[in-house]
Amino acid sequence: MAVEPLSQKEIEDRLAELPGWSVDGDRLTRSYRLGSHFAAAALVVHIAGIQDELDHHSDLTLGYNTVSLGVNTHSAGGAVTAKDFALARRVEDIAPGHGAH
Numbered sequence: 001m002a003v004e005p006l007s008q009k010e011i012e013d014r015l016a017e018l019p020g021w022s023v024d025g026d027r028l029t030r031s032y033r034l035g036s037h038f039a040a041a042a043l044v045v046h047i048a049g050i051q052d053e054l055d056h057h058s059d060l061t062l063g064y065n066t067v068s069l070g071v072n073t074h075s076a077g078g079a080v081t082a083k084d085f086a087l088a089r090r091v092e093d094i095a096p097g098h099g100a101h
C-alpha cells in the first residue's frame with residue numbers, strides 16, 4: 001500500500017486526538033511510565049504483537065519502569081504517515097490496561 005507523508009496540518013489534527021504523543025524530528029513518539037519493570041516488559045510484548053499485526057514497527061525501548069516508542073514510515077522516506085498514527089491509536093487503546101500513563 002502506497003502511503004504518503006502527512007502535511008503539517010494533518011499531523012497537528014491527528015496529534016490533537018492523541019494526548020501524550022508528539023512529533024520529535026521525523027518521528028511520532030510517546031513515552032509511558034508503568035508501575036514496575038515487569039509491567040513495562042509486558043506492555044512491550046503487547047505492542048510487539050500489535051506491530052506484527054499491522055506490519056508496522058516502532059523503535060520500542062524498554063527502560064526501568066518506562067516504555068518509549070518512536071515511529072515513522074520507512075517506505076515513505078522516513079516521513080510520518082497515517083500508518084504511524086494508526087499504530088499510535090492502537091497502542092493508546094491498550095496502554096491504560098497495563099497501568100501505563
Ligand SMILES: C[C@H](O)[C@H](O)[C@H]1CNC2=NC(N)=NC(=O)C2=N1
Nearest residue numbers: 055056057058071072073074075
Ligand atoms: C515488508 C514490510 O511490510 C515492511 O518492511 C514494513 C515493516 N514495518 C515497517 N515499519 C515501519 N515503521 N515503517 C515501514 O515502512 C515498515 N515497513
